Amino acid sequence: MPGAPSSALSGATIRTDSDQRFAALLDGATDNTVITNYTTDRPSTWGHNFTRRLDFTGVAWDDTRTATAVSPLHVVMAAHYQRPVGSTxxxxxxxxxxxRRTLVAVESLSEIADVAVGKLDSPLPSGVKPYRLLPPSTGYESLAGCLAFVTDQQRRAFVHEIAGVQGNGLSFRHGSRVSSLFRKNLVAGDSGHPSFLLVGGEMVLISTHTTGGPGSGSFYSCPQVFSAVDAAMTKLGGGYHLSVVPLASR
Structure with missing residues (x-):
């Protein structure tokens, strides 16, 4: 995969950079399993394929109601498919x-987006990655056509195209640029699993699944959604806020 860019990308140049990185990652790929020999009481094995070059440590794969780290102390889930307080x-x-961490509190944002924000009982270690987001903006129309990683309950990473950003939502489509091996129609149990954009080679959280088919869900960098998640993190406590990747001026 190409090295990090020498300067911050702009919203309009993310696609060019991303296309090169996806082409390098998927060249010759025949498998998309992220983690194998999965168990919660001893070490699991990360997949021996292109996903090993990416950092999926911030995704909790132990339950179909997955949780994704956005700080060492906070996770996001689908509001309609969230884990209850007290869950491991x-x-x-x-x-x-x-x-292992315990979910000690949850704030649902269901009136704004299909998102619930949870607080863990203690911070995650440095070896588990909290994901950054795109800066909040209403100007991400240029993301249409970008490839993105779409994860599912079977611990796999698919590659779909962004169909568009509409208000506080983001939708995907199946594109012909990617092998059918890496396309999936999402089903019940995939809700809440995260989707990521590649920005300068970094996995950046853009959405968590709400619907099936190629997928759609809340767009975390919609200003209203971003502000609501950040406010929920503040309310839950812990001193953390959402982090963003720097982008150059459009």
Whole structure:
């Protein structure tokens, strides 16, 4: 995969950079399993394929009601498919070692978006990645056509095209640029699993699934959604806020 860009990308140049990175990652790829030999009481094994070059440690794969880290102490889930307070959430670091945390509080944003924000009982270790977001903006029309990673309950990473950003939502489509091996129609149980854009090679959280087919869900960098998630993190406590990737002026 190409190295990090020498300067911040703009919203309009993300696609060019991203296309090159996806082409390098998927060249010759025949498998998309992110984590194998999965278990919560001993180390699991990260997939021996292109996904190993990416950092999925911030995704908790131990339950179909997945949770995705946005700070060392906070996770996001689908509001309609969230884990209850008191649940155990298990993340795996790059060595496959499991890290168990308890969900101690949840704020649902269902009136704004299909998102629930949860707080963990203690911060995650440095080996588990909290994901950054795009800066909040209403000007992401240029993301249409970009490739993105779409994950599912079977711990796999698919590659779909962004169909468009509409208000506080983002939708995907199946594109012909990617092998059918890496396309899926999402089903019940995939809700809440995250989708990521590649920005300068970094996995950036853009959405969590709400509907089936190629997929659609809340767009986390819609200003209203971004502000609501950040406010929920503040209310839950812990001193963390959402982090963003720097973008050049459009």
């Amino acid at each position: 959430i298990v993340f795996n670091d790059r060595s496959g070692q499991p890290h």
